[in-house]
Amino acid sequence: MNYKGSCHCGRVAFEVEGEIGEALACNCSICQRKGSLLWFVPREKFHLLTPEDAASSYMFNKHAIKHRFCPVCGMHPYGEGTDPKGNAMAAINIRCIEGIELSAIPVRHYDGRAL
Known part of the structure; x- marks a missing residue:
């Protein structure tokens, strides 16, 4: 599936291909403050x-x-x-993707503070 997304003002816009199986909620010092829900895809x-x-x-x-x-x-x-294998990845904040139902996507919690 192809998705489109952007920042709020549209200055940064993207498209991404894949299936959103789950999102990751990290509690590290930056992710907790941003409130991002991350979906990891190969950079290509x-x-x-x-x-x-x-x-x-x-x-x-x-x-x-x-x-x-x-x-x-x-x-x-x-x-x-x-x-971990050295492959280039993109971490997409699914809150910035157009037209998806966030409540339908399972969220896995990750202890980024422990790193």
Whole structure:
């Protein structure tokens, strides 16, 4: 399935291909504050519809994840990193995807504070 999404103002827009089986709610210091529900996909399944430089980046702690956000509206639509095997991944904030029913998606809780 193909999904489209964006930040609130639309400056950062994307499309992503895949099936949303579950979302991850992380309790690390940034995810808890953002309230993101994350869906992880291979990076090649994620395509920006706007220029890459439309989004700003924030990295912290071990600098393993590039948290991408809109500098205009402040929304965090996605992040970029690698999985444990070194494959490029995108972490999509499903709250930024158009036309989905969030309550129908199972949420798995992850203890990011323990890392």
